[in-house]
Amino acid sequence: MKLLDRTGWIDDPFVREGEGANLLPLEAAHGALGRVRPLGIEAPATTDPESLAGLLDQVDLIAINFPGHRDGRGFSIGRALRELGFSGRLRATGELIPDHLALALACGFDEVEIDDARAARQPIEQWLAAASVVGLAYQQVRDGRRSIFAARRVA
């Protein structure tokens, strides 16, 4: 698996398997709450974001799975988690394509994790180019771009 963010490939400090595993499936994570830090949880696309409200300050990373490249549920989950106050790392995993990176960043995600085959087919340059090609957004986004509506207010 490969991990990337808006700067390029990055190292993954979270481990899924073996001793010291700290990126756990949601259902396995409850035993680790308050005990393991940093702690990451993995949640499926069917997750109701409000169901995670109670543990947001006990986890350092939430990974949301995107089960298909046409499946945008994760974008809503990510944005809702940010609105609920989650300030840790937000990761998108699964079947994302470079064109999704801008959307994920705009919805509050920090990073995207893909498998090696996809990383080979869709190299990092494509991800970074796709993330920056549209320089503006009408919506209030969480990727550093200023919203057009906000910019007009100032203009």
Added chain:
Amino acid sequence: MYRYDEFDEAIVRDRIAQFRAQVARRLDGSLSEEEFVLIRQMNGLYLQLHAYMLRVAIPYGTLNSRQARQLALIAERYDRGYGHFTTRQNIQFNWPRLIDVPEILELLADVQMHCIQTSGNCIRNVTADHLAGAAADEIEDPRPTAELIRQWSTLHPEFSYLPRKFKIAVSGAVQDRAVLAIHDIGVQIVYDEDRGGIGYRISVGGGMGRTPMLAKVIRDFLPKEELLSYLEAILRAYNLAGRRDNKHKARIKILIHEIGIDAFRERVERIFARLDRSAIEVDAAERARIAAYFAPPPFADLPAASAVLEEARRRDSALDAFARTNIIRHRHPAYAALTVSTKPIGGVPGDVTAAQLRVLADLAETYSFDELRIAHTQNVVLPHVRLDDVPAVWARLVEAGLATANAGLVTDIIACPGMDYCKLATARSIPIAQAISERFADPARAAEIGPVGIKISGCINACGHHHVGNIGILGLERQGIENYQITIGGDATELAALGERIGPGVDAEAVPEVIERILATYLAERAPGETFADTVRRIGIEPFRPALAAPKEAVREAA
């Protein structure tokens, strides 16, 4: 009409650069064909039966002369000299080459047009009443609201990969000319003095397709300054819970049908309560900035009656017939909105040539404050013509083959492209429309029959809106033969209703005869002053069933 500022302009240009890069990544194999399909669709590009098709948005149906001339240029240079107006205020080009598409997009951007979100599982081109700013029954002009929705929905990061397409329509009048009830969200502008004046009535869950449903009201009054947040709450509830296991059950109408409107409303209101509205909504200054572009044009202070027009009508019976059918009453008594029919007898509904587009551009510029409107009926409207100018406009329309006096009549048929173009089609639509049009070519007969809406779809996806046609025709394929199901009682107005099938389907050749019989039944049954729709509402569909009884050989068993 609205004019882009530097931000609107920049985002459209960036989107073209993005599309160019996407095409390049498809060509070098980085994007799989499956991954590319949705991406090109989100930019309005389809692969059809014979060629690519490019669908251009005409947001809320508004077009100026410069834009119409640019469309003419594109039709000539990159297509076969014509374009096709759809039922969703888009224009489609049926013959572009993939390699030319970025260039076409640049030409569109030069006149502040685009193909953004004219397809794909995202919020589609927002539509509105084509008589906005002209209608006599208007509460408030729907275009500022529609333009705000256009901007808010453009490249929305959360809602670009919904379970299925999502259509929003806006009406600001008493009469519904935008068919709100068949949209995923219908936004009706209302006035309620007790609740602060102008607001919105929001309906949700309408749609055509194989499971047609009429939208239900989710909020009977929404303050103006809460619109975008409320739309986001609806979209989020849908994005999280809409079905993704079956394409045919993925529209919001199915979710609402399965959990019920009350449960859905509860979800929406819960999300709505938590949203940070200040981050989503625009302020009053921005709403005013947009609205200013739609200020009424400087209408001349003229008498309500036009002696020039009256005299010309007396002299020329063809002009008189045109005036009777194609003049729409205007909010200003000295003006008219004129329907320019794209349905000449035997023609292809919605098709216009480059030359015709240029004539329309000239007429808009000279006589209609530089404005054209595209209606969901696939016709064009000159929204603000002085009554005194109607004879001159009409004369130019006659020369251009655009003066067919049939607005709202039996030959003003809505038809999808059908099997002549579309990959999804199961039957032809256009030749059926042409055959019916030929059958009722006599203007006196059409006038005697009066207003009736025939709508034809060439497959179950119902792009021709057959479910809400007063007479609906659905083309299917049975054992290799095209078969047409006839429905009666649909209604696309504020009295929205879904039609019911009157019996088994018939062969293509039998359709005009069946329509003839249906209309004969109406003429025999109608009470004085009743339109076709009125009569069906009163007597039901039973009396129309015998229309299918013969010719027997043409009637096939339904599966």
